[in-house]
Amino acid sequence: xxxxxxxxxxxxxxxxxxxxxxxxxxxxxxxxxxxxxxxxxxxxxxxxxxxxxxxxxxxxxxxxxxxxxxxxxxxxxxxxxxxxxxxxxxxxxxxxxxxxxxxxxxxxxxxxxxxxxxxxxxxxxxxxxxxxxxxxxxxxxxxxxxxxxxxxxxxxxxxx
Amino acid sequence: xxxxxxxxxxxxxxxxxxxxxxxxxxxxxxxxxxxxxxxxxxxxxxxxxxxxxxxxxxxxxxxxxxxxxxxxxxxxxxxxxxxxxxxxxxxxxxxxxxxxxxxxxxxxxxxxxxxxxxxxxxxxxxxxxxxxxxxxxxxxxxxxxxxxxxxxxxxxxxxxxxxxxxxxxxxxxxxxxxxxxxxxxxxxxxxxxxxxxxxxxxxxxxxxxxxxxxxxxxxxxxxxxxxxxxxxxxxxxxxxxxxxxxxxxxxxxxxxxxxxxxxxxxxxxxxxx
Ligand SMILES: Cc1cc2nc3c(=O)[nH]c(=O)nc-3n(C[C@H](O)[C@H](O)[C@H](O)COP(=O)(O)OP(=O)(O)OC[C@H]3O[C@@H](n4cnc5c(N)ncnc54)[C@H](O)[C@@H]3O)c2cc1C
Ligand code: FES
Ligand code: FES
Numbered sequence: 114x115x116x117x118x119x120x121x122x123x124x125x126x127x128x129x130x131x132x133x134x135x136x137x138x139x140x141x142x143x144x145x146x147x148x149x150x151x152x153x154x155x156x157x158x159x160x161x162x163x164x165x166x167x168x169x170x171x172x173x174x175x176x177x178x179x180x181x182x183x184x185x186x187x188x189x190x191x192x193x194x195x196x197x198x199x200x201x202x203x204x205x206x207x208x209x210x211x212x213x214x215x216x217x218x219x220x221x222x223x224x225x226x227x228x229x230x231x232x233x234x235x236x237x238x239x240x241x242x243x244x245x246x247x248x249x250x251x252x253x254x255x256x257x258x259x260x261x262x263x264x265x266x267x268x269x270x271x272x273x
Numbered sequence: 274x275x276x277x278x279x280x281x282x283x284x285x286x287x288x289x290x291x292x293x294x295x296x297x298x299x300x301x302x303x304x305x306x307x308x309x310x311x312x313x314x315x316x317x318x319x320x321x322x323x324x325x326x327x328x329x330x331x332x333x334x335x336x337x338x339x340x341x342x343x344x345x346x347x348x349x350x351x352x353x354x355x356x357x358x359x360x361x362x363x364x365x366x367x368x369x370x371x372x373x374x375x376x377x378x379x380x381x382x383x384x385x386x387x388x389x390x391x392x393x394x395x396x397x398x399x400x401x402x403x404x405x406x407x408x409x410x411x412x413x414x415x416x417x418x419x420x421x422x423x424x425x426x427x428x429x430x431x432x433x434x435x436x437x438x439x440x441x442x443x444x445x446x447x448x449x450x451x452x453x454x455x456x457x458x459x460x461x462x463x464x465x466x467x468x469x470x471x472x473x474x475x476x477x478x479x480x481x482x483x484x485x486x487x488x489x490x491x492x493x494x495x496x497x498x499x500x501x502x503x504x505x506x507x508x509x510x511x512x513x514x515x516x517x518x519x520x521x522x523x524x525x526x527x528x529x530x531x532x533x534x535x536x537x538x539x540x541x542x543x544x545x546x
Contacts, residue, residue: 135275136274156314158373171376176380178281181325224375242461246462
């Protein structure tokens with residue numbers, strides 16, 4: 114199978130790689146770009162561990178072919194903090210102990226960030242509905258929801 | 274890397290896409306990939322040629338003419354959810370939030386949902402309840418099929434293998450129209466255990482169930498009962514025996530029969546409200 118040359122922007126950096134058309138965007142990020150923060154839980158769209166943004170839109174990277182990212186902008190968990198300064202969501206996840214094994218965490222953070230970008234003041238219900246596509250086998254979700262609500266409040270204050 | 278080997282093609286026009294669809298071997302169109310990619314990852318689907326429709330501009334877009342809304346096959350759920358036209362498609366607006374999760378809705382397309390014809394999917398039943406028309410094209414030409422004739426069985430439609438779904442026509446809601454929608458699911462965003470979509474307008478009542486049989490199904494006897502007397506809900510629920518209920522992972526035909534009554538009761542309350 115001949116490989117396809119893919120040119121993308123990942124977390125603001127121009128990135129090129131050769132992809133087998135069968136490789137998902139998730140495979141490409143992890144194996145070609147070396148960004149292993151994005152996780153694979155299922156490969157079928159059920160768990161959300163592979164959440165990234167493509168052209169500013171939240172997607173499951175396990176259900177997008179790597180070649181489809183050609184010419185597009187991709188944002189992953191690695192681009193979330195500003196150097197060593199953690200994003201408010203990341204800090205609040207630590208403060209609220211919203212993670213245990215941490216496998217689901219990058220997906221939750223990327224998905225939560227996408228939520229707060231379109232809805233800075235979400236209700237708890239909205240947070241729970243929005244994050245229904247992300248599975249966590251450890252925390253029982255409550256701490257995650259509280260961390261997201263708290264981060265949202267802080268971000269609103271900063272913006273004010 | 275999980276899928277079996279395939280040749281990847283990314284046509285830029287509908288004509289190119291149709292020529293590719295008419296080729297030799299097993300060919301699959303790739304729309305949002307939200308069903309096809311999992312099937313390929315499990316190797317349930319092993320197309321030899323994958324025709325990626327994502328660059329075909331002719332398949333996107335929404336137009337409105339003489340009370341009919343035409344939605345391009347590649348219109349994604351979340352693009353539709355944000356579109357002004359949704360004000361004229363209240364039943365679609367009601368159903369969309371029940372389709373999967375935000376990330377899936379950001380990729381999944383209306384055309385993909387219709388072409389796949391999952392019996393548990395919301396929009397095929399909505400198309401049936403609205404009396405939609407499905408537009409198809411191949412290198413031989415174009416045609417359109419009423420939703421009533423389009424869904425033919427479990428993941429089976431009237432679409433020929435070399436045809437693409439290009440668009441769907443939905444009637445814009447009239448001022449007198451009322452509608453109802455209800456589904457029960459284990460968790461929000463999961464496929465429904467049973468659901469119903471219905472419209473009541475001057476020219477009649479259409480009730481379409483999903484996730485109760487091998488395809489989305491009309492309940493014509495129940496329609497007649499409720500059209501003649503809107504208070505005869507119990508009789509209408511009895512008349513649901515006309516449906517060929519089939520079980521799935523959620524439960525057997527008896528449970529589907531029971532849930533069909535439950536969702537019809539709740540959706541009808543919405544119509545009368
Ligand atoms: C976790 C998860 C939960 C989900 N929950 C729901 C749910 O609750 N309700 C629901 O309805 N769906 C659900 N889905 C499925 C989702 O709606 C899919 O997007 C949809 O079924 C298929 O649309 P697609 O654009 O992704 O099509 P694809 O996956 O790209 O294609 C599906 C099939 O249709 C064919 N096809 C696609 N477009 C065309 C076309 N224009 N012409 C001819 N053939 C075409 C493809 O070849 C393929 O066989 C879920 C999916 C996931 C991963
Ligand atoms: S790995 Fe993509 S949703 Fe689970
Ligand atoms: S912290 Fe372990 S899966 Fe969520």
